[in-house]
Structure formats: C-alpha cells, structure tokens
Amino acid sequence: MGYSLADWMIYTMWAIFGLMIIDFLIVLFRSFWQGSFDPGFVLGYLKDVLYYILPLNMIVSMTAIDPTGYTLVTFYFIGGIAVIIKYVMDIVKRFRSQE
Numbered sequence: 001m002g003y004s005l006a007d008w009m010i011y012t013m014w015a016i017f018g019l020m021i022i023d024f025l026i027v028l029f030r031s032f033w034q035g036s037f038d039p040g041f042v043l044g045y046l047k048d049v050l051y052y053i054l055p056l057n058m059i060v061s062m063t064a065i066d067p068t069g070y071t072l073v074t075f076y077f078i079g080g081i082a083v084i085i086k087y088v089m090d091i092v093k094r095f096r097s098q099e
Contacts, residue, residue: 009073052079
C-alpha cells in the first residue's frame with residue numbers, strides 16, 4: 001500500500017467499483033427476495049460505467065499532456081469523490097426505503 005498520487009488514483013477507482021458492486025448486490029438481492037427480478041436493472045450500471053468511469057479514465061490518460069501537472073488530477077479526484085458520494089447516498093437511500 002503506497003501513498004503516492006498514482007496509488008491514491010487507483011484507490012479512488014477501487015472505491016468507486018466497490019461501492020458500485022455493493023449497490024448492485026443490494027438491488028439484486030432485494031429483487032430476488034421481492035420476486036420481481038428483472039435483468040434490465042443491469043443496464044443502469046452499464047450506463048454508470050459509461051457516464052462515470054469512462055470519463056475518469058479519459059482524464060487519467062490525458063494527464064501526460066497537462067502542462068500544469070495537477071489540473072487534470074484535481075478534476076479526477078473531484079469527479080471520483082462525486083461518484084463515491086453518489087453511490088454512498090444511493091446505498092443509504094436503499095436502506096432507508098426498506099424501513
């Protein structure tokens with residue numbers, strides 16, 4: 001476990017994918033228990049990969065042409081934290097809607 005900037009970028013992506021998987025499993029198990037399984041909910045997660053993960057990967061790939069060296073990295077972390085907050089809020093909302 002390192003503490004360099006590249007390591008933190010990888011940890012951010014792991015956090016996003018981890019929260020995405022947790023949210024996916026909550027929706028999957030809840031749909032099985034309610035008896036309303038529809039495989040169409042997977043498409044929402046594919047859209048999330050397209051709309052959230054792909055732009056973050058594009059920002060990472062463009063850091064080599066960033067003349068300042070920190071602007072795109074800052075945008076990456078802002079975007080990554082926003083996606084993490086989105087998934088945490090979705091998970092909390094799913095648990096609160098259960099009550």
